[in-house]
Amino acid sequence: MKTVYIGLLGCGNIGSGVTKLLAEMRAEWRENYQVDPVVKAILVRDLSKQRPEYVDTSLLTDDKDRVLMDPEIRYVVECLGGEHPSADWMCEALRAGKHVVTANKMALALHWRELHDASESGRASLYFEAAVGGAMPIIKILHDSLQANRIDRLTAIINGTTNYLLTRMTEEGLDYQDVLKDAQALGLAEPDPTADVEGEDAMYKLSILSSLAFHRHLPVTDIEREGMTHITQDDIRNAEELGYRIKLLAHATNTAEGMDAYVSPMLVPAHHPLASVQGAFNAVFLHGHACGDMMIYGRGAGSAPTAGAMMSDLINAILQTADDRAPQASARENEAPAVMLKDRVSAFYIRLSAQDTTGVLAQVAASLSERQIGVKALLQPVERATEGAQITILTHPASEKNVRAAIAAFDKRAVRVMNVLRVEASDL
Numbered sequence: 001m002k003t004v005y006i007g008l009l010g011c012g013n014i015g016s017g018v019t020k021l022l023a024e025m026r027a028e029w030r031e032n033y034q035v036d037p038v039v040k041a042i043l044v045r046d047l048s049k050q051r052p053e054y055v056d057t058s059l060l061t062d063d064k065d066r067v068l069m070d071p072e073i074r075y076v077v078e079c080l081g082g083e084h085p086s087a088d089w090m091c092e093a094l095r096a097g098k099h100v101v102t103a104n105k106m107a108l109a110l111h112w113r114e115l116h117d118a119s120e121s122g123r124a125s126l127y128f129e130a131a132v133g134g135a136m137p138i139i140k141i142l143h144d145s146l147q148a149n150r151i152d153r154l155t156a157i158i159n160g161t162t163n164y165l166l167t168r169m170t171e172e173g174l175d176y177q178d179v180l181k182d183a184q185a186l187g188l189a190e191p192d193p194t195a196d197v198e199g200e201d202a203m204y205k206l207s208i209l210s211s212l213a214f215h216r217h218l219p220v221t222d223i224e225r226e227g228m229t230h231i232t233q234d235d236i237r238n239a240e241e242l243g244y245r246i247k248l249l250a251h252a253t254n255t256a257e258g259m260d261a262y263v264s265p266m267l268v269p270a271h272h273p274l275a276s277v278q279g280a281f282n283a284v285f286l287h288g289h290a291c292g293d294m295m296i297y298g299r300g301a302g303s304a305p306t307a308g309a310m311m312s313d314l315i316n317a318i319l320q321t322a323d324d325r326a327p328q329a330s331a332r333e334n335e336a337p338a339v340m341l342k343d344r345v346s347a348f349y350i351r352l353s354a355q356d357t358t359g360v361l362a363q364v365a366a367s368l369s370e371r372q373i374g375v376k377a378l379l380q381p382v383e384r385a386t387e388g389a390q391i392t393i394l395t396h397p398a399s400e401k402n403v404r405a406a407i408a409a410f411d412k413r414a415v416r417v418m419n420v421l422r423v424e425a426s427d428l
């Protein structure tokens with residue numbers, strides 16, 4: 001039996017979930033792996049805070065060195081969150097030769113190279129399955145199961161909160177603000193929901209996924225980002241009539257011409273597997289030249305699913321020997337910076353409120369056709385018109401620059417642009 005000492009940084013939702021699961025699994029790990037996992041110290045900020053009954057409060061400390069400087073602790077589970085001091089303390093642990101397991105997408109995305117350099121210098125491994133997709137083993141699949149593939153495209157629902165909000169808006173006809181209040185009361189949205197609804201959380205996760213999938217680091221600064229707060233019932237109903245659902249997607253492609261990455265609300269065809277991902281679930285849909293299309297689906301957050309993914313990383317870290325240290329993602333990366341595409345091709349949904357006079361639609365159509373933008377569908381739901389005539393246009397795939405230029409050229413005295421959304425148009 002090998003006794004291993006573990007230090008926890010943080011004991012909030014996830015940290016306490018890790019202590020619970022470790023206690024539950026201890027007997028099984030002893031029997032199945034001949035490993036006895038012992039938590040030696042748990043770092044928190046506030047020692048006086050009430051903790052769940054399954055947390056052994058005698059292990060709590062507010063001194064980080066009780067975890068980082070203890071030579072007996074070989075495994076550090078980081079559950080602090082945020083950029084600093086998490087990134088610094090993870091680097092410190094790695095440089096000291098401690099293996100680190102983290103769920104922290106923000107620190108990881110913003111300090112990708114630094115963390116991987118620290119892991120090289122300490123010959124220690126960094127595990128981060130829980131940072132993207134909670135219980136869904138997408139990191140391991142990208143890292144260890146798809147090496148025979150050149151992945152050229154991934155599209156993902158990787159923020160459970162926004163998918164929950166959009167699902168309820170779609171299913172129940174509710175407005176964003178009402179669903180948000182409900183989600184906050186249920187603990188499914190943060191009191192300050194900005195990071196989720198403005199797409200920041202998905203952006204960090206997309207940076208991590210793309211860096212692994214494309215073997216080239218994709219910094220968050222190369223990811224275009226748009227949130228979902230401007231989606232209204234008009235957009236949801238229009239999308240439905242046109243045969244689509246609206247989802248907040250994280251999308252990245254890697255072609256010979258360059259990479260492209262963005263987070264934005266998009267219309268997804270109702271028959272696309274991502275359209276059926278409901279509530280707080282997550283899914284990653286990807287394409288590899290050998291595997292073709294593939295979708296991984298599962299619970300993207302929550303204490304138990306996330307703690308479970310961290311526990312699985314932890315046992316992998318414990319079972320690795322010094323010689324078979326987990327290959328680090330950065331070791332497989334092309335170090336040249338990503339070349340980003342200057343333009344992209346996408347179909348678009350354009351919702352307009354137009355003056356009910358002759359010639360308005362003709363001017364809109366002319367502006368589009370002058371820039372080689374074909375119209376695939378036109379919708380004018382008279383009964384829902386609130387001000388002027390509501391016109392919704394679905395374009396064929398076209399240069400995004402051209403579409404934005406055409407919209408900018410619409411006659412502003414006659415037309416108000418209410419919303420413009422990309423349309424997921426992969427051939428399925």
Ligand SMILES: NC(=O)c1ccc[n+]([C@@H]2O[C@H](COP(=O)([O-])OP(=O)(O)OC[C@H]3O[C@@H](n4cnc5c(N)ncnc54)[C@H](OP(=O)(O)O)[C@@H]3O)[C@@H](O)[C@H]2O)c1
Pocket residue numbers: 009010011012013014015043044045046047049078079080081082085103104105106130131134300301302303306
């Ligand atoms: N919640 C989820 O469903 C979920 C899902 C996937 C990934 N994650 C990731 O998991 C990580 C943890 O999230 P969480 O929801 O568990 O956060 P949380 O509930 O806010 O817990 C954070 C913990 O870290 C401690 N802490 C924070 N800053 C500290 C500092 N400077 N010094 C000492 N202790 C400090 C806090 O101490 P006190 O308790 O004393 O305040 C608390 O115990 C984040 O990176 C998050 O993105 C969360």
